[in-house]
Amino acid sequence: MRKSPQSTVKLQVAVLGPLGTYTHEAAFAKFGTQADYNEQQTIAGVFHALSETIPLGVVPQENSIFGNVIETYDALQHAGFVRGEITLKVQHCLLVRKGVKMDDIQKIMSHEQALGQCQDFIADKFPAALTEKMPSTASAARALLENPPNCAAICSKICAHIFEGLEVLREGIQKEALNFTRFYIITRSQNTPTPPLLLMTCSRTALLRLTAPLHSARHGTLLSHLNSLQLNVIRIDRRPLANSISFHDMYYVEIRGNSDGNEDSWVLVVNTALQRVRSSGGEVDLAGIW
């Protein structure tokens, strides 16, 4: 049902599946029909799928309501390198088989979270309808094809493109008006050649991994290392450092170039900042730059 590649070889992009989820929609918003999308069952699977033939992946990094996605941060401890970001407004849509009208709908299927976010819409428009929880919003759309026509699915509008015979009946039916998800575009390593499609304007953003022992004898270690960067810290996330002494932490620090920065290469600016942290005894490395 997915549009197949033509004679030219398309860019291959691994995404958290199944196709039709919001990660797929975010990737599609970036790469459109110039890419083919390789679905993976898990976030770790997207990282593992990266290869010479699949140079890019897209994984969720955080949602404005639910917070950060720890699977993505934990995968970044061992693999992958961030090369870009995509922010998507989560817009739940009501999909049906073509020709089905609002009055026909007697059952609404979706992922539990989406059903919850649209419960006001459902109570208002379909007070008598059954609701059915599905493993994902995309699987709810797929199920429309195997159910009687009096069913609807709550999902991303991209499902109307990838499943033939479906159409969007309503858009933006969720309660939370401001629901954004931010995604990272990842490559296998910093040395992976950047595909031409990803040649973007520099965002002067970078993601660092900074380890900080909790019981350090040194005064203010974490803070002094952050200060040594001399750059604008915009996000700090903490995860347990894998295979370490208990409660030693890995901090993921996102930095952004100062807006008054000059024309210096952003890569040079970041590498110089990392060197300053290392000179003062900090353990830091680069997990992404874009």
Next chain:
Amino acid sequence: MRKSPQSTVKLQVAVLGPLGTYTHEAAFAKFGTQADYNEQQTIAGVFHALSETIPLGVVPQENSIFGNVIETYDALQHAGFVRGEITLKVQHCLLVRKGVKMDDIQKIMSHEQALGQCQDFIADKFPAALTEKMPSTASAARALLENPPNCAAICSKICAHIFEGLEVLREGIQKEALNFTRFYIITRSQNTPTPPLLLMTCSRTALLRLTAPLHSARHGTLLSHLNSLQLNVIRIDRRPLANSISFHDMYYVEIRGNSDGNEDSWVLVVNTALQRVRSSGGEVDLAGIW
């Protein structure tokens, strides 16, 4: 099955249930038989249970392998105040009905996570045994009483105290040698009188809530506020700020008094630090001090 209070009124402590879980064990390690434990189904439930008759609660804050417990941080946005901490080494034990020997065991029940952490032990000692997933480690222990005697449960050793007729056959059977969980002891608010049992030596620790808009025009806002504290920052955790503009963050910042601090009251030191942050335009308040 739980030991009932005697004629004197005991301290009431709300814990994440069911009784027999590690939160209960941590609370018991602190308050022992001088308290009665009130089980709650969820972390939010522990916060809601706090009242004049139940002045204290115990909730997990972080695990050294799995990271922080977001339900606890999110509950602290609206309710509760941290008054202490407990760190517990997670020691999975093999429990059976009294008299059952290793050779008798044909089925092992536990929570999925505990079964996974003990899979080496199970494969080594019971290669032919069935395993059965249960909703919690404590419910596995409880199920021993309703199953044939050739069953075992993997759970906290406190289950041998609360369920009559069970005994510990092996201790510390998990693969991860270093598996600690840290808990917060909470009260309803900063003004809740401290129960005498909680009169502890001052740990010179505090938890702050610091809000930081992502797209601030000010340079280095988050970092400058952290610096204004002039105290040792030992943990930083980020959560979405509830009911806010998307991607505005709430940072939970744990600070510890400098070891070379003088005899100043820790409360005074912290309040002075908060005042410095506010003077420079920061939005900060106190979520706990102990």
